[in-house]
Amino acid sequence: MFKFIVAVFNPECETIAEEYFLKTFVIPDNTKMEEHTIVVNGNIIVGNHSDIKYGLIANSVIFGERVQVSGDVVAASDVRIDMWSQIGGNVKTITDAYLGEFITINGKLIVKGDLDIGNNVKINGGFEAKGWIVVRNPVPVMIYLFLYISELLRLGKDEEVENALEVMFEDNSKIISDATMIVPNGSKISIDSIRVPAHAVIGNDCRLVGNIRAASLEMGNGTTLYGSIRTIENIVIGNDNTIHGNLISRGKVHISKDSHVLGEINADSIKIHESVRIDGIMRAAGGIEFERDEDNDEKISERELIELDV
Numbered sequence: 001m002f003k004f005i006v007a008v009f010n011p012e013c014e015t016i017a018e019e020y021f022l023k024t025f026v027i028p029d030n031t032k033m034e035e036h037t038i039v040v041n042g043n044i045i046v047g048n049h050s051d052i053k054y055g056l057i058a059n060s061v062i063f064g065e066r067v068q069v070s071g072d073v074v075a076a077s078d079v080r081i082d083m084w085s086q087i088g089g090n091v092k093t094i095t096d097a098y099l100g101e102f103i104t105i106n107g108k109l110i111v112k113g114d115l116d117i118g119n120n121v122k123i124n125g126g127f128e129a130k131g132w133i134v135v136r137n138p139v140p141v142m143i144y145l146f147l148y149i150s151e152l153l154r155l156g157k158d159e160e161v162e163n164a165l166e167v168m169f170e171d172n173s174k175i176i177s178d179a180t181m182i183v184p185n186g187s188k189i190s191i192d193s194i195r196v197p198a199h200a201v202i203g204n205d206c207r208l209v210g211n212i213r214a215a216s217l218e219m220g221n222g223t224t225l226y227g228s229i230r231t232i233e234n235i236v237i238g239n240d241n242t243i244h245g246n247l248i249s250r251g252k253v254h255i256s257k258d259s260h261v262l263g264e265i266n267a268d269s270i271k272i273h274e275s276v277r278i279d280g281i282m283r284a285a286g287g288i289e290f291e292r293d294e295d296n297d298e299k300i301s302e303r304e305l306i307e308l309d310v
Helices: 002-009 011-020 141-154 158-169 302-307
Strands: 025-027 037-039 043-046 055-058 061-063 073-075 079-081 091-093 097-099 109-111 115-117 127-129 133-135 180-183 193-195 199-202 207-209 211-214 216-219 224-226 229-231 235-237 247-249 252-255 265-267 269-273 282-284 288-291
Touching: 043 055, 079 091, 097 109, 199 211, 211 216, 216 229, 235 247, 247 252, 252 265, 265 269, 269 282
Parallel strands: 025 199, 037 055, 043 061, 043 180, 055 073, 061 079, 073 091, 079 097, 091 109, 097 115, 109 127, 115 133, 193 211, 199 216, 207 224, 211 229, 216 235, 229 247, 235 252, 247 265, 252 269, 265 282, 269 288
Antiparallel strands: 025 180
């Protein structure tokens, strides 16, 4: 924890923070992937060198360096885009926008607040800004986040500093803000696939499209995925989820109550609740375990195993 506080005051330590920054791919509750747009009921932070073949709608949006977004970017709050990024559509914000150097926006830029803009920014569709326009190179995203924490420390807001550090740097998905979509550095999101370099966490009541590839994955409750899941480590699926694809893992697969997998499961070991429906074949070298409710300790019969195509 202290190394990140040191990095706030010492720019030479920025590489230490980058090693831990944006390590977990997080999709917050109620996120919807529509035909051309990802809609988030919260904020979006996108790491460097990520490629998103969608438009984005969120409360606020922060992009790192060399981020590519194919569609529109619409935010109710601030938009901050770092240098060399490319936006395929329009950029709209009700408040302020901060654009680094060498950014390309193929559509129109609409800012109802102030605009901080760097040199060599191309806006092919023109722009509207109702507030002040300042031509300069805004602070890079990483430094901006550090300065934000620094200001909290100066004001003595220790609890807010702790929360901010946990949200931005802790490699523990359970304490990352539920209202923020976090896309790690180098991620690729398209209509066909969602490829992330490390752990993935999916919230409740989401609607997602694409085959997910991650190191490991946790899914909440009530989510629908139109695609498969492939991981190196474990897959944990909550209650009432529907997955229109296969689950493939070198680790363990655990599926809770009332979920439905319209495909096969291949893993080292499998643990599923008795109410789970699997349409395909299950294969597990380490064995398959069936969970039952505590008030029903009846064992799975050999006939039931045959019917499940185990």
